Structure formats: C-alpha cells, structure tokens
Amino acid sequence: MNRFRAALTFLSQFSPGSSRGSGTGESSPFYDRLGLSFIKGTAFIAILLLCILPAACNDDSQEGQPLEGIILIVGDGMGLSLISQASLEKGTALNLERMPVVGLQKTSSATGSVTDSAAAITAILTGKKTYNEWIGMDTNGNPIPSIFEIAKERHWNTAIISTSSVTHATPAGAFAHVRDRDSEESIARQIAENPPDILIGGGRNYFLKGLNGPNQNALKSPIEILQKTHSISLSYSDFMNSSCDSLCLDGESVDRIVALLADNHLPPVDPSHKLDYKKDSGSSSTLQKDSIIHSISKSDDLRIGADPRSRQGYLELASERSLRTLQTMGGPFLMLIEGSQIDWGGHANKADYAVTELRDLDETLGALLKELEGRNVLIVVTADHETGGHAVLSGKPGEKQKVGFLTHGHSAEMVPVFAYGPGAETFSGIYENTEIFHKLLAVMEATPAISH
Numbered sequence: 001m002n003r004f005r006a007a008l009t010f011l012s013q014f015s016p017g018s019s020r021g022s023g024t025g026e027s028s029p030f031y032d033r034l035g036l037s038f039i040k041g042t043a044f045i046a047i048l049l050l051c052i053l054p055a056a057c058n059d060d061s062q063e064g065q066p067l068e069g070i071i072l073i074v075g076d077g078m079g080l081s082l083i084s085q086a087s088l089e090k091g092t093a094l095n096l097e098r099m100p101v102v103g104l105q106k107t108s109s110a111t112g113s114v115t116d117s118a119a120a121i122t123a124i125l126t127g128k129k130t131y132n133e134w135i136g137m138d139t140n141g142n143p144i145p146s147i148f149e150i151a152k153e154r155h156w157n158t159a160i161i162s163t164s165s166v167t168h169a170t171p172a173g174a175f176a177h178v179r180d181r182d183s184e185e186s187i188a189r190q191i192a193e194n195p196p197d198i199l200i201g202g203g204r205n206y207f208l209k210g211l212n213g214p215n216q217n218a219l220k221s222p223i224e225i226l227q228k229t230h231s232i233s234l235s236y237s238d239f240m241n242s243s244c245d246s247l248c249l250d251g252e253s254v255d256r257i258v259a260l261l262a263d264n265h266l267p268p269v270d271p272s273h274k275l276d277y278k279k280d281s282g283s284s285s286t287l288q289k290d291s292i293i294h295s296i297s298k299s300d301d302l303r304i305g306a307d308p309r310s311r312q313g314y315l316e317l318a319s320e321r322s323l324r325t326l327q328t329m330g331g332p333f334l335m336l337i338e339g340s341q342i343d344w345g346g347h348a349n350k351a352d353y354a355v356t357e358l359r360d361l362d363e364t365l366g367a368l369l370k371e372l373e374g375r376n377v378l379i380v381v382t383a384d385h386e387t388g389g390h391a392v393l394s395g396k397p398g399e400k401q402k403v404g405f406l407t408h409g410h411s412a413e414m415v416p417v418f419a420y421g422p423g424a425e426t427f428s429g430i431y432e433n434t435e436i437f438h439k440l441l442a443v444m445e446a447t448p449a450i451s452h
Contacts, residue, residue, distance in 0.1 A: 069333035077343030077387030091398030095366035099418035120384035121173030127437030136177035143177035158196035164340035165203030192222035202262035235305030346387030
C-alpha cells in the first residue's frame with residue numbers, strides 16, 4: 001500500500017495546478033491542455049503496473065494500523081537443499097513456501113567464508129561481522145548492542161524461544177556479549193541481569209548453579225536474580241500440560257516468565273534420534289556428546305522436573321502461547337524462535353534427524369501464520385548458515401529422497417530469507433547477513449517508541 005501512495009503522490013505533481021514543469025509556482029499551460037482525464041488514465045496505468053510487482057500487491061499490513069511486532073525465526077543450519085528435501089518428501093508445499101517474499105543472505109564471518117552460529121547470529125542481530133566463537137562483540141572486542149537490546153530500550157516487549165539451551169549461541173546472541181561461546185555460565189548471568197520478558201528453552205543447570213550453595217557470600221545464582229522480576233518454570237511436564245491458551249504458571253496467567261525445561265538441551269522431536277551435537281566452529285568434523293554436568297544445590301521452592309524423552313509439540317505450543325501473551329501486554333514486541341537441532345542433524349549427517357526438526361519448525365511457522373491472520377506483524381524466517389553440505393541426489397516427489405553430505409561442518413553457501421507482513425518486500429534480493437539487522441531496524445523505527 002505504501003507503493004500505491006507513493007505513486008499517487010508522484011503523479012499528483014503532474015496534475016493540473018501543479019507547479020512542476022513551469023518553475024513559476026503557477027499552473028503550466030501544457031498540463032492544463034493535457035486534461036484531467038489523461039492524468040487519471042495515467043494514474044490508473046501506473047498503479048496497475050505496480051500491482052504486477054508481487055511485493056506491491058502482497059502487502060499484508062493492515063492499513064492504518066501500527067506495527068504490532070516482529071518475529072524472527074532461525075532454522076539453525078537450515079540450507080536450501082534441506083528445505084528442498086523436506087518439501088519433496090512431504091509431497092505438498094511447506095508453510096515456508098507460503099511466504100510471499102524470498103531473498104538470499106551471504107553468511108561469511110570475520111574469520112572467513114565459513115561462519116559458526118555465534119558469529120552468524122551476531123551479524124544478524126547487530127549488523128556487524130565478528131570472529132567465529134564470539135557473540136555480541138565486534139572484531140576489536142567491544143560489545144555491540146543487539147536489536148533485542150535496542151528494542152528493550154525502546155520499551156518493546158521481547159521473547160526468546162529455543163529448542164536448545166538458552167545459553168547456546170543463537171539465543172544467547174540476543175542479550176549476551178562474550179568472546180567464547182562456551183562461556184555459558186557467564187552467558188546465563190548476563191541474560192539474568194538483562195533478560196527478555198519471555199525466555200523459554202533448556203539450560204536449567206547454568207541458571208541454578210550456586211543456588212543455596214555452602215558459600216552464602218557468593219554471588220546470587222542467575223535464577224535467584226530472575227526470581228525478582230519473572231515467574232520461573234523448571235518443569236517440562238508442568239509447562240506442556242497447562243490448559244492455558246497463553247503463558248501461565250499454576251493456572252495463573254503471567255507476562256514475564258523464564259521457563260528452563262531441561263538441564264541442558266531439550267531432546268529431539270523424534271525420540272529415536274540421538275541428541276548429539278558438536279561445537280560448531282564451522283570447520284571441525286568431530287562430534288561430541290552432550291555431557292555437561294554441574295554440581296547444583298536445588299532450591300526447595302522450585303519444582304524441578306525430569307528431562308523429557310521427546311519434545312513433540314513443544315516449539316509450536318511455546319511459540320503460540322508466547323505470541324498470545326505478547327499481544328496482551330500492550331506495545332510492540334520482538335520475538336526470536338530458534339529451531340536449533342536442524343544443525344545437529346546436519347553435523348551428524350543424519351538427514352532424517354535434520355528434516356524432522358525442520359518440519360517441526362515449519363509446523364510452528366504454520367501455526368503462527370494462522371494465529372496472525374489479519375494482524376500487522378512481520379515474520380522473517382532464515383538460517384544462520386548451512387550445515388553438512390547437504391544435497392538431494394535422486395528420488396520422486398512424495399517419496400523418501402536419496403541425499404548426500406560433503407562435510408560434518410558448515411558450508412559457505414548462501415541461505416534463504418523468507419518474509420511476510422509489513423516491510424517484507426525489503427528482504428528480497430541478495431545481501432550480507434548484516435543487512436538483516438538494518439532491515440529489521442528500519443521496520444522497528446517506523447513504529448513510535450512507547451513511553452512509560
């Protein structure tokens with residue numbers, strides 16, 4: 001709709017009575033002779049031509065309504081070939097294929113052509129390239145504000161949802177600043193000291209460490225810090241079995257919540273897939289098991305549940321409930337949703353694992369698109385990088401595909417960017433990953449700041 005208004009504004013300069021062309025501030029005799037009917041016809045043709053452009057007529061923003069929010073969805077390691085496999089095997093279109101605007105982002109880091117998740121999310125959320133392993137820091141080691149920190153300063157509500165520990169590189173990129181992505185205890189503390197309104201994922205151990213420990217003069221644990229401002233949920237079964245439509249704890253609706261639902265990472269969607277991953281430096285091919293163990297004294301007033309065997313339905317439920325909560329809080333919101341384990345399937349060269357995780361993310365997208373019909377929310381879906389050098393080698397649509405991998409690490413391939421809603425058209429084309437920050441910020445800056 002903005003393009004229509006721009007076209008009409010432009011054409012109005014050449015209408016009878018316009019000073020354009022005469023330079024005198026008076027009506028041009030030429031335009032007077034031209035006649036109003038010709039001007040109207042020209043305007044009609046111009047607008048008709050604009051409608052031929054897909055982005056112009058696929059603007060789903062609600063005319064006259066302010067932007068309600070932005071949702072950034074990251075499929076970690078989700079390359080175009082893996083999306084192709086998922087689509088081919090499904091036999092029908094993915095929800096990703098409903099997105100009207102598609103672009104490509106280049107994923108290199110300051111280290112080289114192949115990025116890791118830490119440098120990639122830093123580029124996406126801060127607009128600055130950095131070294132692999134670094135989160136929220138420029139190449140001089142200076143902290144850079146992320147778009148989530150900017151949003152929070154402007155009184156936007158914020159939410160982070162992940163299928164990994166929330167201290168893992170991608171979710172950590174929203175609020176943490178470290179030179180070593182493995183400094184997860186430091187990341188947990190930084191998040192606790194500057195948290196989003198909603199934080200849902202794994203990583204319970206990093207936030208509980210030191211709670212009620214023997215040294216009473218020690219720094220408070222991250223969870224103790226968070227208890228001052230947020231409701232705390234530490235049980236996966238309690239979280240999933242709630243009958244609330246939005247986020248709640250013990251049957252009571254909550255706005256600000258930290259839900260840490262596994263000691264470290266949440267399990268795969270399919271329990272037959274082994275939860276193993278590697279520290280994705282971008283080049284190493286050595287796989288590691290998840291074996292982080294901490295000595296923790298657990299508080300009596302926090303009900304800590306057992307880790308689930310499967311997280312079937314978790315991402316969709318957590319995302320939908322978070323969205324509904326954000327919509328009731330007042331003011332615009334910024335939300336990050338990560339499908340972490342697409343990457344781990346790629347590292348393990350297990351296409352079934354990666355595709356199952358991609359479908360889980362795609363189903364979450366479908367639920368959000370349905371929830372947001374008629375709402376003025378921008379949704380952007382992308383990846384931080386491609387993992388595995390995956391390729392579809394043969395097969396038929398609707399059947400299992402034969403695939404191959406080139407590496408257990410990452411590749412330097414460009415990855416797709418899908419967009420829907422107000423400002424979506426700006427995400428078309430080919431650009432550096434740092435441009436996503438600037439595109440998101442431009443949409444954000446079109447919304448007045450909320451004052452309190």
